[in-house]
Amino acid sequence: MKIGIPRGLLYYYYFPLWKTFYENLGFKIILSPETNKSILDLGVKTCVDEACLPVKVFHGHVEYLKDKVDFLFIPRHTSLSYGEFTCPKLCGLPEMIINSITKLPKVIKPDFNLHGKNINIDKTIKEMIEPLNINIKQARLAFFNGLEQIRIHKEKVFKEFHFKYHSKRLLVLSHPYTLYDSFINMNLLKKLENMGYLVITIDNIEDIKINYYAGKLPKKMFWTFGRQLIGSGLYGIAEKEKIGIDGIIYLSSFACGLDSIIADYIERQIRRRNNIPFIQLIIDEHTGEAGLNTRIEAFTEMMERRKLYDSNFSSYGKCIYRS
Ligand code: SF4
Numbered sequence: 001m002k003i004g005i006p007r008g009l010l011y012y013y014y015f016p017l018w019k020t021f022y023e024n025l026g027f028k029i030i031l032s033p034e035t036n037k038s039i040l041d042l043g044v045k046t047c048v049d050e051a052c053l054p055v056k057v058f059h060g061h062v063e064y065l066k067d068k069v070d071f072l073f074i075p076r077h078t079s080l081s082y083g084e085f086t087c088p089k090l091c092g093l094p095e096m097i098i099n100s101i102t103k104l105p106k107v108i109k110p111d112f113n114l115h116g117k118n119i120n121i122d123k124t125i126k127e128m129i130e131p132l133n134i135n136i137k138q139a140r141l142a143f144f145n146g147l148e149q150i151r152i153h154k155e156k157v158f159k160e161f162h163f164k165y166h167s168k169r170l171l172v173l174s175h176p177y178t179l180y181d182s183f184i185n186m187n188l189l190k191k192l193e194n195m196g197y198l199v200i201t202i203d204n205i206e207d208i209k210i211n212y213y214a215g216k217l218p219k220k221m222f223w224t225f226g227r228q229l230i231g232s233g234l235y236g237i238a239e240k241e242k243i244g245i246d247g248i249i250y251l252s253s254f255a256c257g258l259d260s261i262i263a264d265y266i267e268r269q270i271r272r273r274n275n276i277p278f279i280q281l282i283i284d285e286h287t288g289e290a291g292l293n294t295r296i297e298a299f300t301e302m303m304e305r306r307k308l309y310d311s312n313f314s315s316y317g318k319c320i321y322r323s
Pocket of ligand 1: 052053054055087088089090175225253255256257258259
């Protein structure tokens with residue numbers, strides 16, 4: 001029996017859990033390929049126009065997989081953390097797909113909901129095996145094996161990053177599915193790496209720092225990614241020397257509701273302090289890279305110059321070079 005997993009959205013965080021779970025139970029996982037132009041085109045064709053780019057891309061992955069598998073795994077991530085929610089598009093993802101794409105195989109749509117005090121993991125596990133005729137005890141064991149795989153994966157990523165030393169650093173703020181899908185982000189991370197930068201993301205910053213700075217908002221941020229992005233951004237602004245970053249790039253998707261608030265908030269904070277170069281890059285389904293390349297080049301060049309000539313930096317266009 002084959003279970004199809006679309007390579008999109010929270011695949012970038014939870015795939016080790018899903019893969020271990022179904023493979024431990026004897027199923028074959030069919031993963032859609034890395035995002036490419038034809039997957040994007042399929043997504044644009046099937047998804048509603050108003051959706052953001054990562055959701056459109058997810059539709060493309062589903063369309064690619066639907067005739068190749070017996071079941072499709074489309075999780076609903078209502079909440080990733082106590083007292084918080086995800087974006088409404090992640091909460092309603094299975095319904096979006098079911099109502100936009102025809103001739104789907106049976107859809108497995110468990111709800112991952114860590115919002116309340118009494119989390120019902122058993123309910124989620126049952127939903128993960130609902131159409132599969134599997135013993136719940138076996139499924140529980142497979143689920144906890146999957147959680148262990150996530151822990152190992154996170155630890156590896158954390159260690160690999162924190163042992164790296166680099167003199168040129170940049171903070172790149174973005175949602176994981178935009179950050180780690182190199183087709184969606186037009187290979188931004190690789191481009192920055194080739195320019196000699198070490199890229200820091202929300203996943204490389206300790207929770208304690210993120211929560212401390214996100215806690216400075218007058219009201220609790222109730223979106224998990226919102227908290228992580230705000231916390232990381234404010235941390236970058238306040239402790240830029242300690243972290244050693246030269247600038248901040250906010251990479252957002254056109255039509256993302258969260259980013260329209262968060263990126264603007266971070267930009268205003270930076271304008272008030274005027275202490276770190278910042279750029280917001282907005283991507284959509286257009287695939288021409290020239291616009292993005294030009295902006296990155298201009299931004300990094302400006303950062304380099306500012307680093308060299310900061311004490312003689314004119315805000316009104318006078319020559320920045322020392323006489
Ligand atoms: S948070 Fe933004 S980018 Fe992510 S699914 Fe929601 S609208 Fe799309």
